[in-house]
Amino acid sequence: MSSTKPLSIMHIDDNDIDIFLTSKLLKISKITEDINSFTVAKKAVEYIQENAGDKSKLPNLILLDIQMPGMNGFDFLDEFAKFPQEVIDYIDIYMLSSTIDHNDLSRAKENPHVIKVLRKPLDVDALKEMLDL
């Protein structure tokens, strides 16, 4: 990961309880205080679009839910692929989902922009290990 700045996480999930929980877990486990949450994936796309030129405002890690109304996780990944290469290279995407659907899981794993598929609830120790924290 190109971490020229402290870990900044964008969390995209339509469920506000999960947004709250993940944010708390990340803070308590001291992974980061810098969490920007979106319950609507489209808004997250717009945010990245608007700030594509200013890395200080971009997250360097995205936690992305799969099943969401409107734009779902896969739709988001399609939009993400259209961003400038330097934005794509700057941001690591982890899927964070409760799905056990075999198709969804393999589809998420096969996506070139997805580093790893994580299961809910977020396992902070495993995430720390992955990020070498």
Next chain:
Amino acid sequence: MPEHKIHVLYVDDEINNLTAFKAAFRRDYKVFIAQSGAEGRKILDENSGIQVIVTDQKMPEMTGVEFFESILQDHPYPVRILLTGYADIEAVISAINKGQIFRYITKPWDEQELRMSIENAYEVYHTRNLLKLKNEELQKTNNELNRFVYSASHDLRAPLMSILGITKLAKLENQDSDNEYIDMIERSVSKLDVFIQNIIEYYKNSRSEGNLDEIDFKELLEESIEHYRYYKDGDIDYRLSVDQDSKFISDGFRVKVVLNNIISNAIKYQKHSVPGQYVDINVKVDANEANITIKDNGIGISEEHQPNIFKMFFRATHEDSGSGIGLYIVKEALNKLDGDINLESTLGEGTTFQIKIPNKHE
């Protein structure tokens, strides 16, 4: 006799035959007549309800067989009867072999014979049509059920995982206090979660046609251990050894179902607070098959229960979170994989499962 009139198209270049046909059948059937293939086609294009087509073979411009061939694409459903003299027998045989013609009748036709043939042809039309409708209905139901299971699995499981997140957070925030109630909530949630997973696995295993995927056993098993180790407190030693030089091809979903269920059992049915707990997984893959051994030193299964553990809803123990369908699904999934499973177990000492899955790699 059908309730409504059979719709018959009769094609013949001789006007006398057309008239005779109409005279003979107009009372019982709705009769359409055409003097040539081209005209017959036009009538078919304009009347979608035609169920039986009778045509003369010997016509100028287009023969009966040629006429049938020309309409096959656009009008596949009407059942076809060919009228012919003995001289055209070769053309008839060829047409019948191509599956386009239901019956042929030699000329001059006998009214009784032709009537029987038309009625039989209608029966065929009617049956095929029913089958087609039923198939479409079935397809629709299947699609709806698949979508339903997909969203139900998500809508059932997502809130459960939220609850697990909350309990986790509560434990992190109150690390000093006794979390007995929270542990109970977690155990109940896990039990429900296993049951939801099993229902979905059962459903998908019984219906899925099966895909062929390339399987990396190391990755698959590491994932499975990672997933299930949090279902049980205590220190279990996981020993994983995978010897895979060959490419392994099988149905990824079913292989996963088999391994996940056996591993989750090996973890679930450990003894309470005993040191030295282990789950030992050994995989050997060659060009023919994968041999997987999963061994634990858990509570074991008594000899009297061993013959029954693969039966639906059989539970050998009241311990922990068994739904009684996990091993049943394992067996069913292995049947579909052409695989095999054996067990050795001693009560109080542990269980070893031996699984064999054929390699579908060419």
